[in-house]
Structure formats: C-alpha cells, structure tokens
Amino acid sequence: MRILLSASDFTNASNGLARSARDFCAGLRARGHEVRVISYGDSSHVDYPLQRLSIPFFDRYISAEDFNIARPDRSIFEAALRWAQILYVEDPLPANTELVRVARRFALPIVGSFHVYPENFLAPFPALNKPLFNRILYSLFDYAVYSYCDAIHAPTEAVKERLQAAGYQTPISAFSNGLPSSSIRSEESIKHQVLKVSEGRSRNTNDVTGRFTLVSTGRLAPEKNHEVLLRALAYSRHSHNIDLHLSGSGPLERDLHKLAAPLAAQVHIGFVPHNQQIALLDRADIYVHCALVEIEGLAALEAMARGCMPIIARSEQSSTWRYSLDPRNMFNARNPRQLAALIDYWLEHPVQRAELSQRYNSLARDLDIKHSIDAIEGFLLHTLTNYENSDSPSPNLSKLRESLS
Numbered sequence: 001m002r003i004l005l006s007a008s009d010f011t012n013a014s015n016g017l018a019r020s021a022r023d024f025c026a027g028l029r030a031r032g033h034e035v036r037v038i039s040y041g042d043s044s045h046v047d048y049p050l051q052r053l054s055i056p057f058f059d060r061y062i063s064a065e066d067f068n069i070a071r072p073d074r075s076i077f078e079a080a081l082r083w084a085q086i087l088y089v090e091d092p093l094p095a096n097t098e099l100v101r102v103a104r105r106f107a108l109p110i111v112g113s114f115h116v117y118p119e120n121f122l123a124p125f126p127a128l129n130k131p132l133f134n135r136i137l138y139s140l141f142d143y144a145v146y147s148y149c150d151a152i153h154a155p156t157e158a159v160k161e162r163l164q165a166a167g168y169q170t171p172i173s174a175f176s177n178g179l180p181s182s183s184i185r186s187e188e189s190i191k192h193q194v195l196k197v198s199e200g201r202s203r204n205t206n207d208v209t210g211r212f213t214l215v216s217t218g219r220l221a222p223e224k225n226h227e228v229l230l231r232a233l234a235y236s237r238h239s240h241n242i243d244l245h246l247s248g249s250g251p252l253e254r255d256l257h258k259l260a261a262p263l264a265a266q267v268h269i270g271f272v273p274h275n276q277q278i279a280l281l282d283r284a285d286i287y288v289h290c291a292l293v294e295i296e297g298l299a300a301l302e303a304m305a306r307g308c309m310p311i312i313a314r315s316e317q318s319s320t321w322r323y324s325l326d327p328r329n330m331f332n333a334r335n336p337r338q339l340a341a342l343i344d345y346w347l348e349h350p351v352q353r354a355e356l357s358q359r360y361n362s363l364a365r366d367l368d369i370k371h372s373i374d375a376i377e378g379f380l381l382h383t384l385t386n387y388e389n390s391d392s393p394s395p396n397l398s399k400l401r402e403s404l405s
Helices: 016-030 059-064 074-083 094-105 118-122 131-144 157-165 187-198 226-233 253-260 274-283 298-305 336-347 350-365 369-389 394-404
Strands: 002-006 034-040 048-050 086-089 110-113 151-154 172-174 212-217 242-247 266-270 286-289 310-314 330-332
Touching (some): 002 074, 016 034, 016 298, 034 074, 048 074, 110 369, 151 369, 226 253, 286 298, 298 310, 298 350, 336 350
Parallel strands (some): 110 151, 212 242, 242 266, 286 310
16 A cells, blocks of 8 residues: 555654554555655655644643644645555644645545544643543644545544444444563563562562662653652651652643642653653553543554553543553542542552463453554455445546646
8 A cells, every 4th residue: 555644743752652653654664665755844754744733822831741742734745645545644733734625625535543632732731631621622733634535543442432323324343552672571581570579579669779760751741740749658657668650741841849748759851761761661660541532552562562561540531440450450540538548559569460461461462553553454454445346536536646746
C-alpha cells in the first residue's frame, strides 16, 4: 500500500499522539508498505512539510503544551494525494480538516484515528472545559474530519463507546496503539523478581537506602492530576520513607514544586529521558497513574510492561483504569485519602504486589506493538479493498487526478 499519514506534529518527542504515529509508520514500513508523512516540520523528518499555524490568543497556551499545529496548504496536499492510495489522519486539527476534503476530490479512502478527547484540548481553559462545550467539540470533530472517513481507529473500547454515544456514524474498530517490544520486560526477569520477594531477599525497594520508590509519568498539566498524588503523600504512613518521581514537564511544574515542598517524602519533579525512565520503573515499587482524561494511558501500560504494579485513577474521561486487574489498584481520581490508603496497603504487602506485577506484565505482553501493527495493517488494507470494490467515486479517480494536474 501507498499510505499517506497525516499528523499535526509528527516529530514531537514528548507527545503520545506523535509517538503512536511514528510507531505505526515504522511498523508499516517494516512490513514493506510505502508510508509518506505530511506534518509540521522540515524535509529532513517529514516527506511533505507544513508550516506552523499561528492562532491569536491561543498561541501561548499551545506553546505551553509544547505542541505545534500544522497550517493547511492545498498545493502540498494535492501533491501528496496524487501519490497515495489511502489517507490515514491522526487528529482533527486544522490541516486535516482541509486535507480530508481534498482527499474526497481525489476519491481516496480515508481512515481516521481518534487519539485526543475534547477534554484534553480544553484542559488549559477551566471555564470552557464543561460538558456542553465538550459535546460541541465532539460534534465539531465529527463534522470537520471523522464524517469524511470510511473507518475510524479507536485505541480502546471505551473510546469507541464514547464516540458512538456522541453520535458518530462512521464504522469504528478498537485496538491498542501498542507498546514497543523493547519496553516489555522478559517473563523470566519478572519471575526472578517475584521469587526474590517471596523469599524475603528483596522488597523491590531501593537496595541502597531501603526507601520506597513511587513513579508517575506524564505532562505536568491540569488533566494529568498529579496534585492528587502529592496530597495523598501528606496522608501516607510511609511518606517519610518515600521517593516520588514525577517524570515530565509542563505548565504546572512550578506549582507542583510548591505543593511538594512541605512533604516528608522526597519528591523529584522534571523531565526524564526515556532510557532513564525505564531504569526508574525497573526499581520502582508502585506506578501511580493520576490522569483525569486519558485515551489509553501508554505510560501506565509501559510501567506494567516493566513489572511495576500500578494504582490507577478512576475517572469518567479515562480509559486506563479498565486495564486494572484488582479493585485495590483503582482509586477515585479526586480522593487523595483513598489513594494514600492504597499506597500504604501495597507498600506493606510486597509479596502480593510482586505477584500482581507479574500478572500486569503478562497483560502488557498482549499489547506488544507487533499485534497493533498487525491490526492497523489489516484495518487499512480492509478499508482500501472495500473502497475499491464499492460504488464509491473511485472509478473516476483517473479523471479527477487529471483535472487536478
């Protein structure tokens, strides 16, 4: 297949949507498919580079989120679409709202991927982040992009259910974005850790200091809800013996430092390179996922893959808690006392924690990116085949392309 993949900020190193797009791109290319990318960036990283779109008033908020919105360019769109057999769009942002319309003129099949809830977009604007405005955005995304698609990929069943509840009529298939194979710790290594804990030779704590290590990863932004974890540590019996690592960067970094200052726990806040993050997860006792809004929660899934047991916030706008294997791995996203009680329980039950970590590692094994590449490859091929065999405008493809040449 000749696949044109469109993502607003494909090369963004800190963005989960961009990471997923890059993983799928690399996986499909490894299967022998031709994949070209249209995105904000330069020609050394993307095949069809777009300029950055400046939006008055919103620019400073977008910059604070460390994200770039690509500016539509019809001439570039037409050049890219002349080459492609199928279009795969990763977001409902301005470039894709125009690209899908041009793609319809070219009679190309379109697959959309839904990676960002409206609540993610409105998180920096509390006055607007209300059910009414979120419903409006769901409808706007559908009207502007997803109603033009022949099929939609949702990363979880929860996302599929939300889109269907919002009235989306386009067929939706749910499968995980997947975890890199290299992120999944070996089964033998996890079994060895469980054996050490069960024999009392280790509590999976820092062997040098004997302190407990807690980790939470994600952008330091309102929807990630790290505040609840810091407040929970104030109630924990073990706070004086905890090292907490909040790995990330974002607009709330200064506020979180202030909130952490009076705590008995040692709190480390800031960006951590991915290889160091993996090493941190390997020695962590518990991973805490606090997010209020989450499409899938790959950071939490990566922790599970490393054999680190999670405690996950349960929120209506999050899918991550559905991966929980035990009720004691979930807490009300707004309840720091409940979170503190769970942290204390699991720190005091190392054998149960280690055994459950093994089960989470097994769950993560089923989310290996290889399975996701199988799924997206089959999904794109099925959509392309159906389109070519249907009464779609595809018989006029040559004429349309000639008229646009």
